Amino acid sequence: MSDTVILPAVVRTVPSLQTTLALALVASLCYLLPFFFRKTIVDKDGNATPPGPLLRYPFLRTFPELRMDGWSKQFGPLFSLWMGNQLYVVVSDIHIARDIFVNNGATFSSRKNYFIKNQSILRNRAITACQYNDKWRNHRRIATQFLTPKAVAGFANEIDYEAHIMLRSFYNSAAKGVGPVCPQHDTVRYALNVMLIMALGIRTEATTHPFIDRTLELTLEFNDLTGPLSNMEDFITPLQYLPTPLKKRGRKLHDSLIELYSVFLRDVEAKMKAGEHVPDCLAKTLLLTREQEKLDWEDMCMLLAVFILGGVHSTAGLIQWFLALIPAHPEVARRAHEELDSVIGQDSWPTAEDESRLPYIRAIIKEVCRVHAPFWMATPHYSTEDFVYKGYFIPKNTGIILNCYTLHHDERRYPDAHTFNPDRYLDDHLSSADSAKLGNVLERDHWTFGAGRRICPGMAVAERELWLAISRILWSFTVHEIPGEPISLEEFDGQSGRVPKPFRARLIPRHDRVHALLQSRDEITL
């Protein structure tokens, strides 16, 4: 008998090494590709999510609005975008914006629970990080008591005074028009003081006050950690379990915010207990109503913090944009000066009440807001139900982006949109807050303050600050570039909230009354 072993048939069918590797590769690709490529979701009636780019972009952080603008032209005014595991729908048309954000606000007014911004830093507080729930309603109502036009009018003297002090500081630091002015610090201090007065009943009485630097440090850190589309950690869940540097910074920022605002809150509390006078401000209201409103200590600190985080760089940035733009537009400055000289004259300067008499200056401010909206994609909203819009499926838990950049450069609404041209607003007599309520969305001035139920509650105070600052700068000075120091009109990339790159300018007093008027008030302590 032969010793030959006959192998069973099954052994002969074992795949070769190459085949095994190929199969493993296909299996891995099947598993991995969905992490890199878009997925179209279809509802039970066959409606699919809007079209959009093929790849997923969890890293889209620098100037995402320019990418969005390109995609809106490629895929249409309602397109979708995947950031890692998160689907976004991007709205780039004003009619769709009204339908989604305003008419269907019940579905599109929540916020994504971002890991860094909402869970780590703000801990679902500070209004902006609250989901669409009773807590958000409650916190927004409490803050709004200080932000309605009527409430803001109650702070008229204080805001007027802070505008005066900012102008005086420009004048003094410019050595009466001879030297250069670097407007960053004074504009930020102006907006900061207005927020501090409303939130805490205090102001920084010196330009070198350490609180200015500390607040700015924390605000810039917040801006850096919380882009409008946010971070990889928000879109790639496993990263949340790793000790990433961003995670550490987020936690540290949370602790720093609580620590800083606790000091102020305790101070107000101590004064109230001691029976000392505390001016009406948010902190006082919070302490008086904390039980009735069911507020914990972190709720109160974060409500105070959001006045500074939301209301300082946004407003200051727009004033800086105005100062950066105006030297390049002498014709605009000339017409503004003509209007001021004929309506106000040189014996006094513009007040809040003069706004309706100075339509060209109001138009300049609206145009600055349009051309340099600090939040080009507002703050994305989040859907809480499945929704079908004109045959497109928008699933529950989709991020909704208001693409302000594209809306503000729509040639049908803003002819010659890339040109700075205040004339386009000459017939617009409304405040931005009133304009946002217009039934005809084509007449809304701009979308810089967002839309729908989440629209910026700080509009009235921001508009008053912008008005007093810009009308008075125009009344007091002509603004010039310094020879050899061209002012860059490039956006400076704070992740959330764009300001110009730091620059210097010359502010030359326009007439003899400027000196006397600016020196007529001194710094005070509150």
Ligand code: HEM
């Ligand atoms: C020119 C200055 C300002 C600009 C351009 C601005 C812009 C915005 C934008 C775009 C949003 C998001 C809106 C949306 O989700 O649709 C927002 C929200 C918010 N803003 Fe402002 N803002 C400014 C000033 C202020 C001021 C002075 C405050 C003062 C407290 C403030 C407080 C807030 C708050 C609390 C939210 C969150 C609202 C919510 O989620 O319900 N903002 N702002």
